[in-house]
């Protein structure tokens with residue numbers, strides 16, 4: 001009797017940054033828990049800095065290395081140079097990887113690639129693979145970049161303009177994705193984000209890390225154009241109660257988990273403000289100082305993640321004492337699920353936003369750039385589970401924290417946060433929209 005065919009092999013190519021690797025790997029883990037075999041392609045430079053952990057020795061995600069040429073770069077690089085080099089080196093290396101893999105016992109059938117690398121589709125298509133971009137920003141933000149690409153919206157935005165775009169709420173200029181921090185490279189960043197849509201009509205599936213009940217209208221609008229599959233929140237895909245205990249994570253920063261957990265364990269329920277600005281955002285010294293004083297002025301304790309590269313911006317002589325704990329990195333999912341955490345002061349990167357939503361934690365939003373401004377608007381106005389800090393003075397920060405954890409408005413936000421958490425959980429549970437989309441995709445792949 002002939003041996004059964006090997007399971008379809010999926011390659012996953014994330015963009016080499018923590019905020020992109022986390023959702024791609026969570027999705028890859030989930031796919032590997034089905035009948036698929038999955039290889040995640042990680043750049044060689046990144047793997048030297050990373051801690052790769054597997055929750056089980058039988059984890060079925062394989063990691064393969066691919067060079068983007070960064071390991072040979074000496075000294076700092078501009079964003080433009082980095083962008084050009086990564087593409088010029090990664091593209092032939094991806095082609096070579098696929099060619100080599102073709103003669104293996106399990107040749108790849110599909111490439112899932114980060115949507116910011118649309119050229120990966122051309123490489124994979126030319127070698128007969130199916131292709132699916134994976135969007136790591138919200139559907140709303142992605143739709144805005146689609147309109148920027150197609151002339152429905154112009155950049156730079158008119159300051160006082162309020163824009164009305166299909167399926168989106170009215171957005172002021174301050175609510176639109178901000179490119180102002182990329183001072184000399186805003187046009188390159190804009191092109192990178194708009195190009196996500198350059199060949200989308202050729203995609204076999206288009207994955208979004210969101211769930212239908214969170215962004216229903218936008219998802220419906222997109223689904224009329226592209227074969228959209230919402231598969232998030234990816235952080236909830238690999239929970240033990242979803243039958244997937246084998247998962248691999250890649251951390252570019254070393255978490256100080258023990259000290260955080262012990263410290264949180266010693267605190268009362270709902271008595272701690274968790275503060276983090278993700279893996280890339282960089283606050284100015286004055287903003288760090290106001291934040292430090294704002295946290296000190298709040299009646300709650302605080303757990304503040306200050307990455308090593310940011311630590312010298314803390315105010316001189318800053319000592320959190322009994323009131324707070326400052327760490328360079330933590331396991332954010334563990335922290336957000338701790339009973340002591342009352343609210344999250346966040347830059348509102350899309351992962352942090354979904355992680356707050358998925359854990360029912362209300363947000364005090366201090367967006368810095370890119371998609372964060374729009375995520376903050378949605379947290380406050382659309383989902384009602386957060387407040388945006390308008391100035392950056394200490395009094396305002398302390399007042400916003402109080403507004404979220406106390407009073408009637410705070411109680412309403414916390415109620416809505418619990419509701420959203422329930423909807424997020426339902427989406428990834430058996431029969432939920434995201435779980436069904438994944439199942440349906442796997443069945444389609446098996447038939448192709």
Ligand code: UDX
Nearest residue numbers: 019022136137278279280305329330332349350351352
């Ligand atoms: C960026 C963008 O802001 C984001 O919107 C985009 O989609 C991906 O790239 P980043 O700024 O790092 O990401 O923020 P965020 O999206 O919130 O991702 C940070 C990740 O790091 C989260 O998954 C968070 O759980 C994790 N993290 C952060 C930790 O595990 N520990 C920490 O101490 C801080």
